[in-house]
Amino acid sequence: MSFQPYRSPSTGCPVRAVLFDTFGTVVDWRTGVAREVAAFATAQGVALDAYAFADRWRALYQPAMEAIRSGQRSFTKLDTLHRENLDEALRHHGIKPERVSRQTLAELNKSWHRLPPWPDSVAGLATIRRHYIVGPLSNGNTSLLLDMARNAGLPWDVIIGSDMTRTYKPLPQAYLRTAEFLDLHPGEVMLAAAHNNDLHAAREVGLATAFVARPTEHGPGQVKDLAPEGDWDLAASSVTELADLLGA
Amino acid sequence: MSFQPYRSPSTGCPVRAVLFDTFGTVVDWRTGVAREVAAFATAQGVALDAYAFADRWRALYQPAMEAIRSGQRSFTKLDTLHRENLDEALRHHGIKPERVSRQTLAELNKSWHRLPPWPDSVAGLATIRRHYIVGPLSNGNTSLLLDMARNAGLPWDVIIGSDMTRTYKPLPQAYLRTAEFLDLHPGEVMLAAAHNNDLHAAREVGLATAFVARPTEHGPGQVKDLAPEGDWDLAASSVTELADLLGA
Numbered sequence: 345m346s347f348q349p350y351r352s353p354s355t356g357c358p359v360r361a362v363l364f365d366t367f368g369t370v371v372d373w374r375t376g377v378a379r380e381v382a383a384f385a386t387a388q389g390v391a392l393d394a395y396a397f398a399d400r401w402r403a404l405y406q407p408a409m410e411a412i413r414s415g416q417r418s419f420t421k422l423d424t425l426h427r428e429n430l431d432e433a434l435r436h437h438g439i440k441p442e443r444v445s446r447q448t449l450a451e452l453n454k455s456w457h458r459l460p461p462w463p464d465s466v467a468g469l470a471t472i473r474r475h476y477i478v479g480p481l482s483n484g485n486t487s488l489l490l491d492m493a494r495n496a497g498l499p500w501d502v503i504i505g506s507d508m509t510r511t512y513k514p515l516p517q518a519y520l521r522t523a524e525f526l527d528l529h530p531g532e533v534m535l536a537a538a539h540n541n542d543l544h545a546a547r548e549v550g551l552a553t554a555f556v557a558r559p560t561e562h563g564p565g566q567v568k569d570l571a572p573e574g575d576w577d578l579a580a581s582s583v584t585e586l587a588d589l590l591g592a
Numbered sequence: 593m594s595f596q597p598y599r600s601p602s603t604g605c606p607v608r609a610v611l612f613d614t615f616g617t618v619v620d621w622r623t624g625v626a627r628e629v630a631a632f633a634t635a636q637g638v639a640l641d642a643y644a645f646a647d648r649w650r651a652l653y654q655p656a657m658e659a660i661r662s663g664q665r666s667f668t669k670l671d672t673l674h675r676e677n678l679d680e681a682l683r684h685h686g687i688k689p690e691r692v693s694r695q696t697l698a699e700l701n702k703s704w705h706r707l708p709p710w711p712d713s714v715a716g717l718a719t720i721r722r723h724y725i726v727g728p729l730s731n732g733n734t735s736l737l738l739d740m741a742r743n744a745g746l747p748w749d750v751i752i753g754s755d756m757t758r759t760y761k762p763l764p765q766a767y768l769r770t771a772e773f774l775d776l777h778p779g780e781v782m783l784a785a786a787h788n789n790d791l792h793a794a795r796e797v798g799l800a801t802a803f804v805a806r807p808t809e810h811g812p813g814q815v816k817d818l819a820p821e822g823d824w825d826l827a828a829s830s831v832t833e834l835a836d837l838l839g840a
Contacts, residue, residue: 423775477738487775490725490750502738507773508756525755527671527735 347475350590352552352577355531359552362472362590363481363522365513365537366489367459368561370469370480370583371496374398376459384452388444392437395563400436404429409483409512419510421485427453456484457491461498462558468583470499472592477501481522481535483512502526514545523551536586540573547574554578554586595723598838600800600825603779607800610720610838611729611770613761613785614737615707616809618717618728618831619744622646624707632700636692640685643811648684652677657731657760667758669733675701704732705739709746710806716831718747720840725749729770729783731760750774762793771799784834788821795822802826802834 349358367373374395381401382394408425411417430453431441441449469478479502480489486505493500506512509521523530530550537543538558547553555572557580562568572579580586597606615621625646633640656673659665678701679689689697717726727750728737734753741748754760757769771778778798785791786806795801803820805828810816820827828834 477742485775486750486752486773490774494725494749501742502734502751504734505773525734525753526738527733 348591349475350534350578352531352534354547354575354577355550355552357529357531357552359476359534359590360528360532361477361479361526362534362536362554362586363479364469364583365535365539365542366480366482366484366492367456368558369536369538369556370465370498371459371461371492372561373402373456373459374561374563377401377455380452380455380458384448387448388439390439392439397433397437399562401426401429401433404432413512413515419507421505421507422483423453423456423485423488426456454491457488458495459492461496462583464582464584466497466499468585468587471584471587472590473499473501475592476590477526479503480505481513481519482506483518513542516545516549519546519549519551534577536583539569543576544574547576552577554580554589556583556586557581596839597723598782598826600779600782602795602823602825603798603800605777605779605800607724607782607838608776608780609725609727609774610782610784610802610834611727612717612831613783613787613790614728614730614732614740615704616806617784617786617804618713618746619707619709619740620809621650621704621707622809622811625649625703628700628703628706632696635696636687638687640687645681645685647810649674649677649681652680661760661763667755669755670731671701671704671733671736674704702739705736706743707740709744710831712830712832714745714747716833716835719832719835720838721747721749723840724838725774727751728753729761729767730754731766761790764793764797767794767797767799782825784831787817791824792822795824800825802828802837804831804834805829 351358364370377398378394381397385392408429412419434441472478479500483506485507486503489503489505504522504525509518511517523533534552534554535546536554536556538556543553553576555576559566559570578589580589599606612618626642629645630642656677682689720726727748731754733755734751737751737753752770752773757766759765771781782800782802783794784802784804786804791801801824803824807814807818826837828837
């Protein structure tokens with residue numbers, strides 16, 4: 345008997361590809377970045393709160409993309425935005441970026457390429473992949489997502505970076521151009537994400553949706569995205585549970 | 593001791609990514625297409641030489657892309673060109689495409705998505721992947737290359753289709769935009785191909801080069817590309833031999 349793919353109630357379509365938000369949903373950016381920031385601080389002989397530094401660096405992410413979404417700035421890849429934001433985060437913590445070698449800063453910026461997966465991510469993706477196309481649907485650029493996959497062992501079938509769609513989520517084209525590269529109807533593509541706003545934007549343009557809870561993405565005191573805030577097609581507490589729900 | 597990547601004599605760079613021409617180099621398009629054409633002919637109750645049909649269909653490939661390379665026609669993905677060429681190949685063999693259902697023709701067109709790998713491809717790629725980024729560098733579009741990878745079990749790290757570079761080999765931008773998506777210097781990228789003209793174009797824009805002999809790509813009477821016709825960095829008779837030469 346051949347496999348029957350999950351049919352999305354919201355789109356009425358069988359799901360062919362399950363694409364994942366990555367930062368927060370598949371990998372633990374806060375722990376990964378804090379670890380490398382702590383090593384950097386030790387090497388530089390400075391004292392700082394590595395988690396606070398990671399939170400600050402990450403907080404500059406949305407404003408930087410917003411300049412591009414709004415058309416104020418032409419498309420610029422995420423590695424470049426992270427590098428600019430790193431200077432600002434360093435200054436916020438009392439470190440002059442001019443006094444650190446360019447190579448050291450370039451290395452630290454690559455901490456986003458080396459983020460650790462959540463414990464269930466690799467096994468869950470491998471299971472889902474048996475019956476569905478799997479890939480990231482992220483604001484990361486291709487080389488970042490590729491390094492992340494090789495470092496974390498993420499078994500993607502395909503990587504469509506934001507430098508390929510040349511736009512940033514949650515703009516509609518980020519989702520639609522991704523479906524187009526896959527030659528799939530938007531309703532045949534499911535976005536799995538730990539962020540309700542990402543799922544909301546994906547549903548608006550006709551994708552199937554799955555919430556994956558990551559209640560400690562922002563640390564022990566996280567207050568948002570603790571639960572699904574829409575009637576998403578599926579809701580799971582891990583990628584392995586999502587695999588079960590998809591019948592994979 | 594950490595792995596020392598192969599250093600290309602022609603570029604002076606260590607190779608980080610080994611990218612493969614696919615049709616002919618990684619997969620056996622002639623056998624794969626002929627097999628599906630033969631099944632189509634049986635189902636339609638017509639007699640035809642399936643290998644001659646495959647050769648004819650493939651012969652229309654370069655002229656179709658040439659209209660795009662020359663700027664006569666805007667970028668059109670390979671699936672669409674194959675579909676147009678199928679009509680012409682059918683007519684050449686005395687079959688009116690109008691008399692065949694659209695769905696049957698769409699299915700037959702997908703034979704390019706289901707090509708069998710050469711016997712050494714999967715094992716060779718898996719070995720090279722341990723130490724190098726591996727991916728296709730093909731005129732195929734992303735969804736075609738993705739289906740091909742899933743069907744043939746090709747363990748790519750990343751797929752950069754021609755619909756992402758929006759140009760066709762052997763134009764320089766096909767190679768250079770691919771290196772750019774990988775955030776690599778062209779000299780850190782090696783093209784592995786069974787076609788001397790592809791390698792020539794890649795070397796012109798600064799890529800490292802490897803010839804992989806496929807002396808039966810065009811059938812038993814093949815007369816070209818039997819041997820390397822340039823001083824390519826490496827020359828191998830299989831992808832597994834290429835893995836050895838790369839020290840992988």
